Amino acid sequence: MEDLFIKCPKCGQVHDMEEYRNNLFVCSHCNSNNYISTSKRIELLVNPNSFVEINGELSFQDPIKFPGYEEKFYKFKNRTGQNEAIVTGFATIGDYDILLGILDAGFMMGSMGSIVGEKVTLLFEEALSRDLPVIMFSASGGARMQEGMFSLMQMAKTAAAVERYSKSNNVYISVLTNPTTGGVCASFAFLGDIILAEPQAVIGFAGARVIKQTIGEELPEGFQTSEYLLEHGLIDSIVERCDMKKTLIKLLKFHRRDDV
């Protein structure tokens, strides 16, 4: 049975589910842009029925036979109905055809293992060959521990794919959502030509707890939020969820290629 009410994970305010959904899963009390499923994200962004998934069949790899990994993976697969933490495909936003990737924090914390890395790489390779812009929505706890060094290598693999793609004169817009951390943050997510973030997203490399232990002090107010990053010159702009689609269309229009 569907919940009639939902509590904001950020401020604790209780909302009527219908109202919360109409507000695009944004808390009307604290404006936290909360978790939104991949299918909902796609629905909000792309022209109706324009999303064509690619490489959706790629699923479970267990390269270092990490104990408990397979069981955990299939639990998330069954829960979300997705084959992995990222969904990639062709889409049209406004007048513009693009390649779109969406990481889902609800699938093993959006962690990047071999398949997520492979799908990101294939997305950029496809965009290069089709001469199309890329939009990537990131949400991740970082590299997927259970695949060991194979996960770490995906950082290099995806960054190299972005580098190769950069020769194409097409724009890569990276949108950081809550949370974007660790190995995803330190690879393709921070290599966008333009980097946008949703308000109040947690964005950073090291975990707050580790940093606090290291420095032995309290962390600054708002540390590792979108607003903190904006103030420190690290991202281009913060965009509210309700403005995201029209902002992306505007940016795609600036970058449209009349030679194509």
Place this chain on the structure above:
Amino acid sequence: MNSQDINIGVKQNVWEKIKEIRSEYRFKSMDIVAQIFDDFFELHGDRHSYDDKAIVGGIALLDDIPVTVISEYKGIGGDDSKIRQYGMPLPEGYRKALRQMKQADKFHRPIICFIDTPGAYPGVSAEAHGQAEAIARNLYEMAALQVPVISIVVSEGGSGGALALGVANRVFMLEKATYSVVSPEGCASILWKTSKKANLASEYLRLTSNDLFRFKIIDKIISEDCQFTDICRNLKKALKDELINLMRLDGNQLKNDRYDKFRYIGPPHIIFNK
């Protein structure tokens, strides 16, 4: 079976190995640099605002070949190690490394990187100065280099902070070195809410030189079953041999070679073999 596959006679417990390479008595990256290269001239700073001492970079001669050498350096202990953040680089350090790598590219000079770090420094100003961006940028720019790049993991290869110097045409590891996506302590905390089970996590993570060579993530293991000077001599020979091979390729070929090395890392299933 590959003849390079090291069969370590005594089955060494992974956790014991980790404690040994983290020990203050373990040799450091610059100890090796001093043995292998001549005329090392250190170049400081990110040319912007700071000189991060966790990264030591400069130009040197490998016999008669000028090379750029970049090391993560833990220091000699005490205050020296403290000012180097115990080998944990800041964004300024990664940007210093990048500056020198791009300069090497300009002068068609090979690049040799020595990796030895618990990880990138986890601090407030490190985050505020863009630690994630600095690492990402290094991965991207290293992929673009048109010179031979060889990286060697000396002791600890701590995750993204290590990989930021590790996008190379060839990656070597000293036999006792480890290279991991997460520290065993970090892994244990996440899995079992206690870092005390780090020794178990270290077995699960498959982070030894032997593991990574078998997985084809690294290209060569340098034996440590000998004196330090012999380790260095063997490493020098391996570097020289590999460099001579790589220097036969032109800029584009080197770039593609490096792309392919990381492109096709993965389990030997069909979807990864194009």
